[in-house]
Amino acid sequence: MTTPAVPASPRVPEAVHRRRWAILGVLMLSLLIVVLDNSILNVAVKTISTPAPVGLGASQSELEWAINSYTLVFAGLLFSAGLLGDRLGRKKVLLGGLAVFGIGSALAAESGSPAQLIAFRALMALGAAFVMPATLAVLMNIFEREEQPKAIGVWAGGVGLAIAIGPVTGGLLLDHFWWGSVFLVNVPIVITAIVLMVWLVPDSRDPAPGRIDPVGVVLSVVGLVLLVYGIIKGGELADFTDPTVLATILGGLVVLAAFVVFEKRSDHPSIDVGHFRNKVFSAAVGVIALVFFALMGVTFFAVFYTQSVRGYSPLQTGLLMLPLAVAQLVFAPRARLVVDRFGNKATTTGGMLLIAATLVAFATLDEDTPIWLLEVVFFFMGAGMAHIMTPTSVVIMQSLPREKAGSASALSNTFRQVGGALGIAVLGSVLSAAYRTGIEDKLGAVPAGLRHTAGESIEGTLGVAAKLGPRGESLVGPANDAFLHAMHVTALCGAGVALVGALVVALFLPGRPKEPDGTARDAELVHGEAGRP
Numbered sequence: 001m002t003t004p005a006v007p008a009s010p011r012v013p014e015a016v017h018r019r020r021w022a023i024l025g026v027l028m029l030s031l032l033i034v035v036l037d038n039s040i041l042n043v044a045v046k047t048i049s050t051p052a053p054v055g056l057g058a059s060q061s062e063l064e065w066a067i068n069s070y071t072l073v074f075a076g077l078l079f080s081a082g083l084l085g086d087r088l089g090r091k092k093v094l095l096g097g098l099a100v101f102g103i104g105s106a107l108a109a110e111s112g113s114p115a116q117l118i119a120f121r122a123l124m125a126l127g128a129a130f131v132m133p134a135t136l137a138v139l140m141n142i143f144e145r146e147e148q149p150k151a152i153g154v155w156a157g158g159v160g161l162a163i164a165i166g167p168v169t170g171g172l173l174l175d176h177f178w179w180g181s182v183f184l185v186n187v188p189i190v191i192t193a194i195v196l197m198v199w200l201v202p203d204s205r206d207p208a209p210g211r212i213d214p215v216g217v218v219l220s221v222v223g224l225v226l227l228v229y230g231i232i233k234g235g236e237l238a239d240f241t242d243p244t245v246l247a248t249i250l251g252g253l254v255v256l257a258a259f260v261v262f263e264k265r266s267d268h269p270s271i272d273v274g275h276f277r278n279k280v281f282s283a284a285v286g287v288i289a290l291v292f293f294a295l296m297g298v299t300f301f302a303v304f305y306t307q308s309v310r311g312y313s314p315l316q317t318g319l320l321m322l323p324l325a326v327a328q329l330v331f332a333p334r335a336r337l338v339v340d341r342f343g344n345k346a347t348t349t350g351g352m353l354l355i356a357a358t359l360v361a362f363a364t365l366d367e368d369t370p371i372w373l374l375e376v377v378f379f380f381m382g383a384g385m386a387h388i389m390t391p392t393s394v395v396i397m398q399s400l401p402r403e404k405a406g407s408a409s410a411l412s413n414t415f416r417q418v419g420g421a422l423g424i425a426v427l428g429s430v431l432s433a434a435y436r437t438g439i440e441d442k443l444g445a446v447p448a449g450l451r452h453t454a455g456e457s458i459e460g461t462l463g464v465a466a467k468l469g470p471r472g473e474s475l476v477g478p479a480n481d482a483f484l485h486a487m488h489v490t491a492l493c494g495a496g497v498a499l500v501g502a503l504v505v506a507l508f509l510p511g512r513p514k515e516p517d518g519t520a521r522d523a524e525l526v527h528g529e530a531g532r533p
Contacts, residue, residue, distance in 0.1 A: 028155060
């Protein structure tokens with residue numbers, strides 16, 4: 001006879017364990033404002049591009065910078081923020097990040113120019129960079145390992161809730177208030193989250209953080225900022241062969257290579273780069289980058305399709321996006337059940353193929369497509385994303401000891417933000433180039449001084465058409481046709497990226513290993529080492 005195994009003692013204090021779900025609610029509220037801000041902004045870009053007093057008169061490139069200044073700072077600081085949270089305490093970092101985010105939101109609401117909006121969005125990102133990794137790191141420290149996949153599923157569902165609330169809230173605000181209200185709405189949410197966090201959330205940190213690695217921190221920040229800046233600049237110029245763009249991207253890659261070399265040789269590295277030798281871990285973070293590459297670029301042009309081509313208001317656009325969010329909200333917490341039955345490989349590959357199919361469907365939409373078809377596409381896109389994000393988040397978070405949870409979360413979010421920035425930049429440049437090619441031969445009647453502006457984007461063409469009065473009415477039809485063609489080309493490029501992601505998942509993520517008796521069990525998510533802490 002064998003002696004029964006002694007059950008492992010709980011690693012979470014009982015007082016924390018009892019209120020773990022309430023704490024998760026507070027963490028989701030903190031996460032809500034970070035995601036809410038971007039989803040609200042998605043429906044507001046057209047309003048902000050409108051001349052004063054309605055908007056700020058932002059150009060296409062200024063709109064991209066309003067989005068990408070946030071991404072640039074967010075991606076550049078995520079890793080350092082997760083690292084500092086592990087060392088200084090996640091609760092302290094969360095409270096500080098929320099305060100900075102709230103101040104940045106209030107300032108952004110009062111911006112008097114596109115340049116001010118871009119700067120204040122960067123300040124908001126500084127705060128958000130400390131919020132995002134800390135929420136997931138705290139989660140990993142208040143739930144026992146067997147409950148972590150369920151909690152991460154609920155956490156991922158919170159992202160879907162924010163995506164659902166954001167566009168509708170933004171539409172309602174824009175229908176009744178000025179454009180700055182989409183940022184000011186963050187302030188009361190921040191205050192509520194701070195009060196609840198002080199009351200409920202326990203602090204946690206790495207109990208043996210070792211020496212701080214200032215050289216590694218600086219190299220990681222500089223390398224990521226240079227890389228993301230180069231990507232964004234290439235998208236703005238629609239020319240990745242520009243010497244400045246190439247030099248910046250190459251410089252970022254060189255600095256990141258130096259970071260990897262330094263970390264490998266350091267006796268107190270910020271991150272153990274040996275984790276990337278694990279093909280499962282590397283595949284998981286890579287797939288996150290690829291899926292956000294595809295989705296961020298497509299989401300950016302979808303708003304112009306619904307508002308500029310189809311003529312819907314910001315509120316109506318927000319309602320049209322609800323199926324995308326509802327699908328994430330419904331399926332993200334349940335994705336673990338699909339993983340339990342079919343394994344990570346089948347679940348995530350299926351999700352990537354579904355994303356690719358919806359992007360191909362986007363390439364079939366035109367000016368008079370029944371709008372319910374768009375709703376179906378959005379719903380399946382959200383369902384596909386839910387079955388990607390939950391499994392890959394669990395893979396990444398359980399790949400490191402819980403004491404390093406902030407660093408694992410930061411890595412995941414860094415790859416997501418870099419993928420999203422690359423998607424906006426590259427797919428944005430594809431959209432711009434395809435649109436200019438389609439419209440430039442229709443601009444013969446436009447005064448020479450306005451042709452560049454008219455050819456930059458559909459909003460630029462429609463703005464010039466409005467200035468020309470009756471003479472400009474003939475530009476509306478060609479502008480819509482050129483945009484639809486550009487959207488189709490861009491969507492197909494996104495679909496190609498999603499297919500690459502499906503191939504990566506199918507090759508490298510684990511399936512369902514067999515027990516010694518031959519029965520299937522749940523896949524060990526990362527190392528294949530049962531019982532790893």
